[in-house]
Amino acid sequence: WALFADDIEAILELKRSRNAVILAHNYQTPEIFHCISDIVGDSLALAREAQTVEADVIVMAGVHFMAETAKLLNPTKTVLMPDMDAGCSLAESITPADVRLLRERYPGVPVVTYVNTSAAVKAESDVCCTSGNARRIVEGLGSDRVIMIPDEFLAQNIAKETGIRMITWAGHCEVHERFTPEEIRRLRAENPGIVVLAHPECPPEVVAEADFAGSTAHMSDFVSSGKAAKVVLITECSMSDNLAVQHPTVEFVRPCNLCPHMKRITLPAIRRSLETMSHEVTIEPGLAVRARQAVDRMLAF
Numbered sequence: 083w084a085l086f087a088d089d090i091e092a093i094l095e096l097k098r099s100r101n102a103v104i105l106a107h108n109y110q111t112p113e114i115f116h117c118i119s120d121i122v123g124d125s126l127a128l129a130r131e132a133q134t135v136e137a138d139v140i141v142m143a144g145v146h147f148m149a150e151t152a153k154l155l156n157p158t159k160t161v162l163m164p165d166m167d168a169g170c171s172l173a174e175s176i177t178p179a180d181v182r183l184l185r186e187r188y189p190g191v192p193v194v195t196y197v198n199t200s201a202a203v204k205a206e207s208d209v210c211c212t213s214g215n216a217r218r219i220v221e222g223l224g225s226d227r228v229i230m231i232p233d234e235f236l237a238q239n240i241a242k243e244t245g246i247r248m249i250t251w252a253g254h255c256e257v258h259e260r261f262t263p264e265e266i267r268r269l270r271a272e273n274p275g276i277v278v279l280a281h282p283e284c285p286p287e288v289v290a291e292a293d294f295a296g297s298t299a300h301m302s303d304f305v306s307s308g309k310a311a312k313v314v315l316i317t318e319c320s321m322s323d324n325l326a327v328q329h330p331t332v333e334f335v336r337p338c339n340l341c342p343h344m345k346r347i348t349l350p351a352i353r354r355s356l357e358t359m360s361h362e363v364t365i366e367p368g369l370a371v372r373a374r375q376a377v378d379r380m381l382a383f
């Protein structure tokens with residue numbers, strides 16, 4: 083605590099003087115998640131909550147696409163990223179030109195784009211989704227074939243659940259692609275009775291070994307339901323750290339993978355961001371209108 087106290091106090095004061103709120107993703111470290119954030123959650127919750135922020139400034143304790151989504155949904159606010167290099171391997175895997183080519187190759191097939199993409203890619207899409215609503219969105223389209231980009235594994239996992247044919251893209255989350263079925267089998271052998279929760283960005287053969295698959299919010303809800311005394315979350319490391327604070331009676335087994343992008347966001351980076359009012363996230367207005375349509379359609383589902 084002593085290590086963090088100075089930054090935490092400074093950030094709390096800066097939030098007041100700048101009229102700012104901090105939105106934090108579930109993968110942020112506990113001192114950010116529990117000590118300075120106003121709104122925490124999965125990608126879907128952060129998008130929903132960003133719409134109704136009344137403060138002048140939104141600091142995104144997350145990655146760049148999340149800050150862009152907040153700006154799309156609440157464009158009059160100043161949206162700050164503490165570190166502009168906090169990207170995402172999925173967002174980097176695809177360009178707007180790639181989406182246009184897919185549309186040419188598969189005319190009339192709806193394009194469902196994961197929120198883990200740039201605003202420019204969203205602008206080429208019909209509707210966005212997150213891991214928390216992907217199934218609902220895909221089923222709601224009423225099409226027997228969907229272009230689901232850029233997360234190949236999420237698309238394969240949703241195809242398995244829904245029976246809908248997916249045209250996929252070879253994008254992967256560099257955190258979740260590292261988990262293996264062997265790792266889960268070993269965990270079960272070493273921890274009899276353990277409940278395995280996996281994120282749907284994991285490869286399908288990993289999800290097949292799990293007891294439950296869902297977004298970070300769904301995993302959090304599962305743990306809060308009290309159904310499991312001992313769990314392992316097959317996802318980013320801070321997820322278990324944050325939940326362990328809230329659920330001291332649940333045992334967390336913690337093999338995990340770190341997201342280097344999420345970990346660029348630190349207390350000193352957030353403090354500097356509020357002190358200097360940088361780095362401001364902006365989106366070209368014409369592009370923002372088109373990108374927002376895809377996000378709005380998702381939120382309307």
Ligand code: 13P
Nearest residue numbers: 124125126212213297298
């Ligand atoms: P969710 O919090 O929406 O499950 O997303 C996980 C993730 O990897 C965000 O970058």
Ligand code: SF4
Nearest residue numbers: 170171255256257341
């Ligand atoms: Fe992207 Fe994966 Fe990191 Fe989430 S955890 S920001 S999907 S690389």
